[in-house]
Amino acid sequence: MLNDITLGQYFPGSSPIHRMDPRAKLILTIVYIVAVFLVKSFVGYAISLAFLYMVVRLAKIPFSYVIKGIKPLRFIILFTFVLNLFFLTGEKVLLTIGPFRLTQEALFNAVYFSLRLVFLVMGTSVLTLTTSPVQLTDALERILHPLQRFHFPAHELAMMMTIALRFIPTLLDETDKIQKAQMARGADFESGNLIQRARAMIPLLVPLFVSSFRRANDLAMAMEARCYRGGDHRTRLRELRYTRLDAVAALVMAVYVALIVLEGHFFG
Amino acid sequence: MPLVVEKLNHTYMKGGPYETQALSDISFTIQDGEFVGLIGHTGSGKSTLVQHLNGLLQPTSGRVLVDGTDLADKNADRKQIRCKVGLVFQYAENQLFEETVAKDIAFGPKNLGLDAGEVDRRVREAMRQVSLDYDRISGKSVFDLSGGQMRRVAIAGVLAMKPSVLVLDEPCAGLDPHGREEILGLIRRLHRESGATIVMVSHSMDDVAQLAERVMVMHRGHLVMDGRPEEIFSRGEELRKMGLDVPQVVQLGEQLRARGYEIPEQIYRMEDMQELLIRLLKKGEYHAQ
Numbered sequence: 001m002l003n004d005i006t007l008g009q010y011f012p013g014s015s016p017i018h019r020m021d022p023r024a025k026l027i028l029t030i031v032y033i034v035a036v037f038l039v040k041s042f043v044g045y046a047i048s049l050a051f052l053y054m055v056v057r058l059a060k061i062p063f064s065y066v067i068k069g070i071k072p073l074r075f076i077i078l079f080t081f082v083l084n085l086f087f088l089t090g091e092k093v094l095l096t097i098g099p100f101r102l103t104q105e106a107l108f109n110a111v112y113f114s115l116r117l118v119f120l121v122m123g124t125s126v127l128t129l130t131t132s133p134v135q136l137t138d139a140l141e142r143i144l145h146p147l148q149r150f151h152f153p154a155h156e157l158a159m160m161m162t163i164a165l166r167f168i169p170t171l172l173d174e175t176d177k178i179q180k181a182q183m184a185r186g187a188d189f190e191s192g193n194l195i196q197r198a199r200a201m202i203p204l205l206v207p208l209f210v211s212s213f214r215r216a217n218d219l220a221m222a223m224e225a226r227c228y229r230g231g232d233h234r235t236r237l238r239e240l241r242y243t244r245l246d247a248v249a250a251l252v253m254a255v256y257v258a259l260i261v262l263e264g265h266f267f268g
Numbered sequence: 269m270p271l272v273v274e275k276l277n278h279t280y281m282k283g284g285p286y287e288t289q290a291l292s293d294i295s296f297t298i299q300d301g302e303f304v305g306l307i308g309h310t311g312s313g314k315s316t317l318v319q320h321l322n323g324l325l326q327p328t329s330g331r332v333l334v335d336g337t338d339l340a341d342k343n344a345d346r347k348q349i350r351c352k353v354g355l356v357f358q359y360a361e362n363q364l365f366e367e368t369v370a371k372d373i374a375f376g377p378k379n380l381g382l383d384a385g386e387v388d389r390r391v392r393e394a395m396r397q398v399s400l401d402y403d404r405i406s407g408k409s410v411f412d413l414s415g416g417q418m419r420r421v422a423i424a425g426v427l428a429m430k431p432s433v434l435v436l437d438e439p440c441a442g443l444d445p446h447g448r449e450e451i452l453g454l455i456r457r458l459h460r461e462s463g464a465t466i467v468m469v470s471h472s473m474d475d476v477a478q479l480a481e482r483v484m485v486m487h488r489g490h491l492v493m494d495g496r497p498e499e500i501f502s503r504g505e506e507l508r509k510m511g512l513d514v515p516q517v518v519q520l521g522e523q524l525r526a527r528g529y530e531i532p533e534q535i536y537r538m539e540d541m542q543e544l545l546i547r548l549l550k551k552g553e554y555h556a557q
Contacts, residue, residue: 178362178363181355182363182375184324184354184426185429186350186380203375207364210362210411211362
């Protein structure tokens with residue numbers, strides 16, 4: 001039941017997309033996000049879909065995985081859709097339900113903004129599906145490195161994120177185990193009203209906090225025992241290097257952005 | 269009430285990139301009052317199997333019957349089943365959460381909807397069963413106890429549900445020798461006094477040899493051996509191939525046999541070996557070599 005979260009679930013592989021430098025992937029994803037905001041019409045979304053499909057095929061990930069990433073956000077998307085549908089005014093009325101009037105402009109906007117969310121999530125899913133969390137934080141540290149001159153704690157931040165990411169699966173396992181242990185003692189997490197359900201969480205949360213603190217303490221001790229000090233003079237196990245692959249990817253992305261800009265010009 | 273497992277299969281993350289077959293075609297029946305030791309290497313599927321025994325996991329295919337009730341049946345009363353089959357998890361002390369020992373042990377019985385008097389009776393009874401002094405310890409915080417004591421409180425928490433089958437997953441893991449002895453002694457007593465059916469999961473051959481009347485061996489999701497301890501332990505070569513070992517007493521027997529002493533193969537209990545060695549020594553046969 002805790003395995004439904006695709007966003008941030010790495011799909012291992014050795015495709016060209018997997019082998020790209022994580023920094024390049026991160027930057028290109030940001031470029032992609034900006035491009036999605038520049039889309040003006042459904043033609044633009046069609047181009048985006050074609051582009052995404054190509055990348056996903058290249059990454060050898062089942063497209064259904066990318067779709068699955070949308071699932072946790074379905075309510076936000078639905079909310080956006082409904083909100084736009086009924087609270088925007090326009091000229092061409094299609095339908096009247098009580099005080100609400102559904103106009104053609106509103107319908108267009110509802111679909112348009114919902115699709116924007118869908119494409120944003122799918123694009124970022126491609127990043128997290130093809131890049132392990134450790135690679136991602138590595139990339140983030142390198143990208144933020146120049147800011148260290150202004151006393152921005154890039155390394156510490158990256159280390160914190162790495163540790164947090166490292167412990168998510170552990171905590172999920174632990175939650176699953178404690179939940180089962182309490183269920184074995186007759187605990188019921190699935191029925192009852194909101195307050196009863198919140199109360200039912202106590203036997204789960206207390207042990208989880210206790211073990212988290214213990215783990216944090218152990219980890220701090222283990223790091224200190226190995227003289228961890230953080231900071232500038234640490235060498236890395238995996239040096240990040242840009243390759244031709246990244247140059248090609250950047251070029252493809254440039255073509256995509258150009259297409260979107262042209263689309264905005266002609267169909268916007 | 270027998271515990272029947274029929275052609276049980278379990279696959280984790282079916283259809284995903286990390287799909288793993290944890291259990292393949294497991295079948296066995298456990299009768300009332302049996303003491304079964306379940307042995308296997310890490311990742312052999314022991315823990316997955318025990319979670320099927322009280323319906324915490326649903327089979328990918330196959331059936332688990334407790335007292336004739338199919339656990340996969342949607343209409344089956346889950347609380348009733350979990351009350352019949354008590355499961356003590358690995359590192360069970362990690363599940364403790366209440367302010368006091370007594371309150372924590374009362375968690376299970378309270379979930380069963382029993383009245384306060386009965387809950388209190390069960391807490392006292394469970395604490396007695398795990399040799400914890402009610403007057404001294406029941407009001408203490410669970411986090412002030414030693415590791416061994418916490419483990420015993422956790423076991424008491426399950427015993428307070430009065431299960432007729434008790435399943436323990438690695439009950440001695442991470443304890444010092446003294447703590448191990450205590451827990452093993454307690455399990456032996458439970459079995460002898462109340463005649464409870466016990467399934468004890470372990471990777472320690474010595475623990476299983478001390479207690480179990482029947483041994484099941486799991487390897488890579490398959491149930492590869494099932495029989496009396498002396499039968500299982502006489503197959504040392506096969507066990508070693510699976511990364512397991514035989515109990516130290518059996519190892520001693522093997523080595524003595526290799527040097528020409530007459531040690532019967534069936535000996536796996538410390539007491540039996542002791543007796544035999546004393547007899548041999550008295551006869552003065554150790555001068556033979």
